[in-house]
Amino acid sequence: MGETPHEGLIHCDWVVANYERLGGLVRDSALAFAALFIDEAHYLNEHQAGRTRNVFVMATRIPRRFVVTGTPLLNREVELHTLLRMTGHPMGGLSLREFTKQFAGDKARRAVLADSLRGWMLRRSKSVLKDLGMKTRQVRYISPAEGLGTYQQIYDDMTLQAMPKIVKLRQALERLKTPFLIETVEGLSEGDKIIIFCEYMATVQLMQAAFSAQGIQSVSLVGSDSPTKRQKAIDSFQTTRR
Incomplete structure (x- = not known):
């Protein structure tokens, strides 16, 4: 969204903003969105951080929410709870205390958690990248005339x-x-x-x-x-x- 005034966003089909600009969108309750796509969602792993709280507020106004990240999510259960809460998953509706009580602490509980998320978490292996163009690298050797x-x-x-x-x-x-x-x-x-x-x-x-x-x-x-x-x-x- 750059420096675009918020009144200029009302008629836009899509609004792209970084996390630093999200606070302004949160304060403008006149803006209505049908879907929220959160890229690099692993940056929101701290549930008490300002950027995470802004997303929580935005999520309450938007009916469909999706989170995307290339970073593994199951590092800490508390981080996963944050993303579940953003997307409106029923497990995100549990208090953090109740969530960790049910799904954290040992291997068996984590297995239950992973099984419960099969319909919510879509994992893609690197094999899906085969349709992309090949990466090309070019090494250039230079001989500076001076220096x-x-x-x-x-x-x-x-x-x-x-x-x-x-x-x-x-x-x-x-x-x-x-x-x-x-x-x-x-x-x-x-x-x-x-x-x-x-x-x-x-x-x-x-x-x-x-x-x-x-x-x-x-x-x-x-x-x-x-x-x-x-x-x-x-x-x-x-x-x-x-």
Whole structure:
């Protein structure tokens, strides 16, 4: 939903929102939905977390609810109870105390729980992925025209201990890829975009400056970004043309 005002959502057939934006939807009781699909549901394993409480509230207003996750669910029974409650399953209507009393604690109780969930939990093995296209990998070897001197200086520095030296060498190698990446981006077709994964923050900043100097628009998303900043980066990536 990005930065879309809620009044603009009333006539939408579908609304896609991340968990950080769910609080706004919860507060807007004028929005009515026929179904709720909760992706990456394993992020809601803590029943007292704010995002989980928001989903609980949304679930009370929506008649059909589905949860999807690629992560095993039966790690802790309390986590499974949370998802059962979201979907409206009768077992989710039990109090957490009663649920754990009946289905947690030993192998036999867990077996009863698994048997009771056969009609609710649909498991798919990796064999269902055979209809997808094959993943292709391409390894590119590059020989930077400049910058190897810095790498060699670090390598030859006998004052550095092993681990700090390895980090500095990896940083130097990561930065040396910048000209190649700029060349790759400039060779893309109109409208194409590329995602670059970096290991070090300094590389992100260096690459953004290098891209900007070449007139290439870019956005960054790093682990220290706030949820709001992350969403703005995602929105910008989706709407910005190269």
